[in-house]
Amino acid sequence: MKFRSLLTGAALAAAFTLNLAASSAITKDAVMAERIAAESAKANAFFDRVFDESVDRSPISQGYLGIKKDHDKWDDFSEANRLAEFAITVRELAALKSTVNFDLLDEQTKMSYRLFVAQAEQTIEGWKWRNHDYVFTQMGGQHTDAAAFLINFHEVANTADARAYITRLRALPGMFDQLIVRAEAQAARGIQPPKFVYPLLIESCREIISGAPFEAGEKKSALLGDIEGKVAALKDADEATKAQLVTDARAALLGSVRPAYEKLIALFEAQARVATDDDGVWKLPEGRDYYNFMLRNHTTTALGADEVHELGLREVARIHAGMMEIARKTGFKGDLAAFLKFMRDDPQFSYPSTEEGRTAYVKRAEAAIATMTARLDEFFGVKPKAGLIVKRVEPFREKGSAAAFYNQPSADGSRPGIYYVNTHDMRGLPIWELETLAHHEAIPGHHMQNAISQELENMPKFRRFGGYNAYGEGWALYAEYFPKEFGFYQDPYQDFGRLSDELLRAVRLVVDTGIHAKKWTRQQVLDYFGANTAASAVETLAETNRYIVWPGQATGYKIGMIKIIELRELAKRELGAKFDLRAYHDLVLKNGALPMSLLEENVRAWIAKAK
Numbered sequence: 212m213k214f215r216s217l218l219t220g221a222a223l224a225a226a227f228t229l230n231l232a233a234s235s236a237i238t239k240d241a242v243m244a245e246r247i248a249a250e251s252a253k254a255n256a257f258f259d260r261v262f263d264e265s266v267d268r269s270p271i272s273q274g275y276l277g278i279k280k281d282h283d284k285w286d287d288f289s290e291a292n293r294l295a296e297f298a299i300t301v302r303e304l305a306a307l308k309s310t311v312n313f314d315l316l317d318e319q320t321k322m323s324y325r326l327f328v329a330q331a332e333q334t335i336e337g338w339k340w341r342n343h344d345y346v347f348t349q350m351g352g353q354h355t356d357a358a359a360f361l362i363n364f365h366e367v368a369n370t371a372d373a374r375a376y377i378t379r380l381r382a383l384p385g386m387f388d389q390l391i392v393r394a395e396a397q398a399a400r401g402i403q404p405p406k407f408v409y410p411l412l413i414e415s416c417r418e419i420i421s422g423a424p425f426e427a428g429e430k431k432s433a434l435l436g437d438i439e440g441k442v443a444a445l446k447d448a449d450e451a452t453k454a455q456l457v458t459d460a461r462a463a464l465l466g467s468v469r470p471a472y473e474k475l476i477a478l479f480e481a482q483a484r485v486a487t488d489d490d491g492v493w494k495l496p497e498g499r500d501y502y503n504f505m506l507r508n509h510t511t512t513a514l515g516a517d518e519v520h521e522l523g524l525r526e527v528a529r530i531h532a533g534m535m536e537i538a539r540k541t542g543f544k545g546d547l548a549a550f551l552k553f554m555r556d557d558p559q560f561s562y563p564s565t566e567e568g569r570t571a572y573v574k575r576a577e578a579a580i581a582t583m584t585a586r587l588d589e590f591f592g593v594k595p596k597a598g599l600i601v602k603r604v605e606p607f608r609e610k611g612s613a614a615a616f617y618n619q620p621s622a623d624g625s626r627p628g629i630y631y632v633n634t635h636d637m638r639g640l641p642i643w644e645l646e647t648l649a650h651h652e653a654i655p656g657h658h659m660q661n662a663i664s665q666e667l668e669n670m671p672k673f674r675r676f677g678g679y680n681a682y683g684e685g686w687a688l689y690a691e692y693f694p695k696e697f698g699f700y701q702d703p704y705q706d707f708g709r710l711s712d713e714l715l716r717a718v719r720l721v722v723d724t725g726i727h728a729k730k731w732t733r734q735q736v737l738d739y740f741g742a743n744t745a746a747s748a749v750e751t752l753a754e755t756n757r758y759i760v761w762p763g764q765a766t767g768y769k770i771g772m773i774k775i776i777e778l779r780e781l782a783k784r785e786l787g788a789k790f791d792l793r794a795y796h797d798l799v800l801k802n803g804a805l806p807m808s809l810l811e812e813n814v815r816a817w818i819a820k821a822k
Contacts, residue, residue: 250315258671261303274364277621283375288389297338304331323671343501345404346394348760349411354475355608358419367441370448373456380463384471391478405490409483416472418607424461433607490759491727502727505763509680510770511806516728519766523720530714537707554745562637569634576601579649593797595662598627609635615648617657628658639750643708647691656687664803674803682804685771711745719765727762774807778814785818
């Protein structure tokens, strides 16, 4: 009995020791979990503070986000403020590294930490190149962006908002003066756009100050029409107040806006006289190094110009073969060059450049979006809450703008996402491209990606509202591609449009590197387009002009798409029957925009967990 009781006592002691050890381990785990939660919360509070303070210093960013704090101001574009912003980036990066323990963060916050550090370090590296980016181009700049911002993002819900709008009109000369100083300083260092850009800049500026009140006649300028319409809709103002607001707006347009634009036009005319026809950034001081930086920035890879160029040539050849298959399906008997010419020139493939034609295109684009929206549950678990509208590009920026583009919704969802179509010349919006273009810019492309990112919960704001070119454009190009696998593009001409848009992105790899690394001329690019695509002359010219002033940006689309497909196919091979396309799409979208390297890490981790 004694022996048995001793054994029982020993067993009890061992059990007590084991329980004590287990309890101690649980306590340690709980303590560690608390430390991780606390450190992660501290890091995320840091990220949001930095983001909020950045927005607080930028009235334009506030407007894009639907915030009315500095509703009557513009950003400070002075060199002194640029230096101050750079110093803040350096300081905040140092603060993050010294106050947050990376090893004590949860996995999502570790990703946020790495992204914040990478973005800050890229900003610091890019400081050297801050004046290589042209101040004014036909693709963008405050000469057109300011007017577009007022029309599309300056909400007028009450009389205070209307007065803020008028104050912004009066403040245009000061903002333009800061940018003129920068443009003149760049030109003194031999940094200015090629000669062809200047007539486009001048035309845009003259368009903004055409019509009433700048000229006699019934036609109103875009800005006057906008403010009059917004004031007329006010519910907190009587007719006398509304009339006074319009009078004040007219005075601001004549007294501030017109002289501001006339000063810009004088600058452009003077710079045009000394501009050259050299197109690539190789012409700039240390231009080759600058272009390599822009390639890394836009592709989020280490691919060099030669690698990107060769990839483009291979992709062009592959897509051409697919186009010939479609040609044979439609019964076309000629070669590829003849088929491209037929698709480019036959009048059946474009609406007329009339009001009726433009309206018909918009309605058909809306129908294509509705068709995809009805099937989203097949492809996505996560869907955007924000609405989407289709809108025509304003006349004052039609001629320099792309055929289509997207503006994301406001942060609170009060302003929908906007899919813009450029109806200036309907030959540049072929009907065969309508379906793939709607998939790219709207659903399931940019609107899905941007709106879902903004609506993510428990994610720092810099990730919800940030972006990476290769990710965003790569997703949008993938969004053109995958519907083919599920019965879209039944019309072979719409399928040609899908391939044509993918071909455009492959051509971009060739010509962007051709212009900026291989010293191609503008005419060489136009000739390459003509020989290899079905793009119209109008579209070809706009695209070529775009690549020249926006080095590297056009390479992100195909690089990003290739990686997203590559990772999807990897997951299919590894997971077999366990692969879920909806889950893959949600994985790509639910972490916001990422560099390609981090996206690959996420997908590989997801595969490992699923296995």
